[in-house]
Amino acid sequence: MTSIAHGLVSRSDLPIPEWLFGWAAAMVLVVSFVALAILWPEPRLERERWRPLPGELGRLFGSRPVEFLCGAIGVFLLGVVVYTGLRGTQSPTANFAPPFIYVIFWLGLLPVSILFGDVFKAFNPWRAIGRTVGWIGGKAARGGLPAALAYPERLGHWPAAAGIFAFAVMELVAANGDRPENLAIATLVYSALTFVAMALYGVETWIARGEAFSVYFNLFSRISPFETRHRVVGLRQPLAGLPALRPLAGTVPLLAVMIGTVTFDGASEAPIWTGIAPDIANLFQDIGVSPQNSLELTFLIGLTATVLLVYGFYRLGALGAKSVGGGFSSTRLARGFVHSLVPIAFAYVAAHYLTLLLFQGQSIAFLASDPLGDGSNLFGTADSQIDYTIIGANATWYWQVGFVVVGHVAALTLAHDRALALYDHARLAVRSQYWMLAVMVGFTSLALWLLSQANA
């Protein structure tokens, strides 16, 4: 079942070899690059253009009652996850908590954010609880609540990067990371840490910078044409939210974590990893570490190394861009172009987890009726089953290639637009983008190779 869920079904009748798709994708990027250099002479995405939704729709969607309702749903779902994780069956596929966290929340919210904007902010249970407690505390305390501490600049997005990395460790490294009870406890621990951080630095500050999932989904929501400003939902150009991203300390590592963790998930199925992983695990066993812990440490090393490789590759691109001149440091360039990595992160997640979302996402229909796995049938859907025929192997491959190409062309467009705004001379801007093009072609090749490994 896992192999089908991950799209590991054979594609025997593709018209050309899979690696040739990689070459074609690289060609698409080169042609896009040339087209951008000729047809896109001025920065267009950097300009702020936002208008509220027509009529009263924008105000309605951004209103307090809607926000309260969404927050209440978020808190309810958080409660269901913790309750089912602790009290339900410990079979990961028969309990509501694991598929909800790893598929519906982690993967399902991604396309929702891309299409409709920062939806998670409205449903965020920690924000809803934090704001409610803050409001009650403010009313109850006579002199008002003490002011929040100033958020340390050097922390930047580092807590979010650490949070996403920890989530990936739970999903990809921990042997019992899908055990419902462990997930419920991890949720409680994360909730406690979030509440402490909110109490220290303020709810909105922590949500905007430190809370891992808020930052994660907010980054993707910047691709969307919808944005909420001052409680009004409005429209902007697609992608235009990304140039407005203010890079902080840790923003580049955060994107490296986002891309690197998916990369490792794909690479861990490849012979290159399955060949060396046992050898590394044996080294740990030789010094007395248990077999299970040895394997976990091996996967932790693999995950960390992959994130560092992705980070290093991007920094090399920035170093190359620096070499063309313009007087910018490579750190400045790395931060200046980091927003262009967001569509790449989307492409990686969408392509790698497409079938997992489409197939395992259906399990929520029967798990909603039987969340504890005890045979109950709350909504009459407990007998529904996963339909594995909704998408074929070849169609999956074409969608995956499509996501990879579109994501990288979007990244190229964002980088080109930023270069035009950054450099005084258009020629220098284009030359600096040779290096970013190399980064994009590299990530494209890697993405398609990873997908092919799932079929190896």
Added chain:
Amino acid sequence: MYVAHVGHWLVNVAYFLPVVAFLAWLIVTQLKERRRSRSGG
């Protein structure tokens, strides 16, 4: 062993040929340009 399984890893290498080729071209052009600007200045 690696020679015997050349077909397996050659396919993997094929994926990364575009980026290797592009990087090689980029480095060569940049070096040429530097040499030209040095001899010109």
